[in-house]
Structures are given as structure tokens and as C-alpha cells.
Amino acid sequence: MSLDAWVRLLQAHAATTRSLSGSLLAQHGLTINDYEALMRLARADEGRMRRVDLSEQLLLTASGITRLLDGLEAAGYVDRAACSSDRRVVYAVITDAGRDKLEEAAESHFAEVRALFGERFDADELKQLADLLGRLPGAENAVGEDCNVD
Amino acid sequence: MSLDAWVRLLQAHAATTRSLSGSLLAQHGLTINDYEALMRLARADEGRMRRVDLSEQLLLTASGITRLLDGLEAAGYVDRAACSSDRRVVYAVITDAGRDKLEEAAESHFAEVRALFGERFDADELKQLADLLGRLPGAENAVGEDCNVD
């Protein structure tokens, strides 16, 4: 059995992410994970999530989320909010500034993703790719990004 | 157009790499990149490569390679060698200990990759996946890992 698939997954991801993450950072000062966090918060009920849930979706550890949100809070894109029913949890809430930032970043991010993938695959192939990759563990947390473009 | 493919690529890679890289580190004390570097050196002519070429294949910067090799040198898996025709280049040469380590690590790494992918895809799907991912930029540096199992 050839292990090409895995090696390509590794390499393709590294290269693709580097390019996308790089311009996101350069143009908007956001990490891929910053972006994903904002996106998830924006889509969540009342724009807020528990840190644990966020960490699960972003595949980061709890401490990783703490630091990620530290940055987003410092930038004013996210706020903290207490939970009335469980005093251990500290909600992360997206602010208006956060939504603005997300919208601004999404536009160019989408354009790039579309360019990268649209150039190389047709609709059927994209579907295949999504299907195949979707079987790998962890992929169940993936959410289509087209929901918030409508 | 749905961007699922990209999101899944991101998530699937993160999860897959975390698991594979984790056990490689836990069982053999090697990073994925350590492993890839040793593999590439082992396969190279005379077991040596210029640092620049290595960095291009591993998709790391020159400084990243310097530090990676620092570690492998300290562990005794890699040596330095001068180039007679160009005094700027410092070859990285895999040592016998390095080859031993690689062989040892490859065994369990393969088993895991095989388990992860073999469980979820049949031969045709693996081929499709490799083909599709191979079109992404950076993937041309991917080398099938089956070459050194024969």
C-alpha cells in the first residue's frame, strides 16, 4: 500500500495553510485559529460559547484557547461573560467589533480559498475530497464556511 | 461553492497529525519533521543533503532547518560535512545511528498510518485522495513512503 495519500495530506496542508494563514495574518492580523474562533462564535447562539466547547471545535487544548482568547480580548473582538448556572464557566462572546473584523477578513479569505481550490478542482472533485477527508477523525468538527456568506 | 473541502482538510490534518506526531514523539522522541528529515536524508545520495534543499522539501525556513538539525545532531542521528566545491554549504549527513533510529521509528509509524488510512479508505479511494491532494501547491514535494519498506 502506498502511503502517498498521507504524505500528500501532510504536505498539501502545510503549504496551503501557510499561504492562507499568511495572508490572513498579513492583511488582517488574524491567525487561522483566530478567524475560526470568531466564525464559530458569530454563528453560535447569542454569539457566545463556553471555552471548552470552542477548544473542542478548534482542536486546541484548554490552555491554547485561553491564550487565543487573550489575544482576541485584547484586540476587543471578544468579551468575557459569566454563566449564571455554573460559575466555573466563562463565556467567550463576540463583540460588534469582532463581527466587523470577521466580515472584513472573511471576504479576502474566501477569495483566496476559492482561488486555491476552485482553480484546481471542479464541483464533483471538491465533493469527493470533502467526503473522503470527512472520514478522518476530527473532521466531524468541520463546518462548511459558506453558511455565513449568504 | 461549499468550502467544506478546505475546512475538512484543515481539521483532518490537524487531528491526524496530532495523533501520529504524538505517538512518534512519545514512542521514539522524534517530531514528524525529524522523521521526515531522516527519511529524506536516508534516501538521498550518500545520505546527505544541503540544508537549503532539505528546507525546501520539508517546507520549513532555513532557520527552521538549522534548529531541527541542531536537535538531530545533538542526538547523534545527523552529522555535518563540508562541501569541497562551495564553502558556504554545510551538508547534513545521516549517521548509522540515524538510520537505525529511522528504521525503528518507521515500523510503528507505518503501522499507525496504515491503521488510520487503511481502516477508512480502500485502495481506489486512497489513490483518488492522493491524486486530488497532489494538485495542491507544495504537494509536489511529497514522496511516497513505501519506497523504503521494500
Add this chain to the structure above:
DNA sequence: ACGCTATAGTTGAGTCCGCAAGCAATGGTA
């Protein structure tokens, strides 16, 4: 022979993130 630019490599500072350890609140169980 001189200077200029390009290339190979290293180093310092800084970022992102995981691990291990810790604290506080929660929800059983006795």
C-alpha cells in the same frame, strides 16, 4: 582586481501552542 548582488547558513526575538500543575466550582455519594 574591484564592487555588487545572490546564495548558504546562523542567531535573536517573538508567536503559537501543548503539557503538567494548580485553583475553584459542581455534583454525586455516603
Add this chain to the structure above:
DNA sequence: TACCATTGCTTGCGGACTCAACTATAGCGT
């Protein structure tokens, strides 16, 4: 009620990596 394991979150430390700045060599053109 008292205890205790579990859960949510934060913090100190360290690893891997990048970027920018630097040194040294190479290979021009003049």
C-alpha cells in the same frame, strides 16, 4: 453534612517554528 472525583479554566515552562538581521562565500560584470 462532609467528602471526593470531575469539570472549567488559568498559569509556568518549554518546544517548534518564523521573521528579520547578520556573516561569509560565490559568481558575476566592468
